[in-house]
Amino acid sequence: MNVFFIRLVVGALLLDPVMSSGSGKHSLWVLASYISGPTQFPEFTAVVMLDDIQVRYYDSQINQLTRVGGGAEKGAGLDLGQEGAFILQEIFSNLRKRLNLVKDQMNLTAAGVHVQQRITGCELLPGGQPAFIMFRDGANGQDADSLQYNTTHFAYAAAASWGFSFEAMKQTYLQALYANIYLPFCARALRHLLDREKHVVMRRVRPRVRLMTKQVVGGARLTCLATDFYPRHINLTLQRDGVPVDADRLSGGSVLPNGNGLYQVRKALTIDGEELRRKHVYTCTAAHLSLDNRLDVRWRAESLRTHRVHVLSVPAVLVVAAALLMVLLWRRGAGSEAVTMETDEQTITDPQ
Structure with missing residues (x-):
């Protein structure tokens, strides 16, 4: 997870109550990355977050959805038919296409390592009704564009420095796609995962x-x-x-x-x-x-006790040393006379 994802996820955790079950709302997020160029990482990875808990992982090398904490479930294992696998493949293909556009637009060398990333997801209201779905893209750590749809409005925005833009016909198509396919599917996946992982996201741990x-x-x-x-x-x-x-x-x-x-x-x-x-x-x-x-x-609160270190001058040190020597000589003489002295030990309490 690089700076782009860290900024998005931390911002959501700190500012958006949707990311936690404590608000009564629940959310499902997919954090996806596509990498072009020579690296040791898979070409495509996706992390699935239920509220603020990572619950699934997918990458293009293993080509299956893995349950975090052990066990592997292919797309059909989520009881969502082929829709889950189709949407993951669609994100994979779309990120690759977008990165190629970015490289052309920015005149980036094809030999380097470049990253296209997306955070996308939806939320359910406390009653379980779908309310919101969005995506936000970035390329090489910089914001590119974003889309938001809820039951009342549709909004699309692109960074001024990027060439992504949709005409009215394209925006009408995207609104229908998110309203009739993506939001209903995301809501079903969210309800399913809530049922599977309720022991994690519904828990209450005392501070x-x-x-x-x-x-x-x-x-x-x-x-x-x-x-x-x-x-x-x-x-x-x-x-x-x-x-x-x-x-x-x-x-x-x-x-x-x-x-x-x-x-x-x-x-x-x-x-x-x-x-x-x-x-x-x-x-x-x-x-x-x-x-x-x-x-x-x-x-x-109690009164402040200060601990000072007193620095003694050289004459003072000599006087103290002489006094200690006299005490030691006196004790030695007292011991030779076989006189036993008893002292009472008292505990002095600081009046402060």
């Missing part, structure tokens, strides 16, 4: 919430962390004495993948020494679909 403190120069840094939760939608807030901390004082806040199919998010606040001395109570609160109630973790 682990912690408040961590770290001493920094002039104060402390307080971090509110929620980790290992699913789905990705979460409301994480940091409060001081029951009042939300201003957003402009916080850093972080983006929900990020954990690398294990779960998510994490953190928000951090820097507290100066004066604020610490006021001994406010800070509360990290998480609201998530897996929780019946909000999850609160509290921390009370």
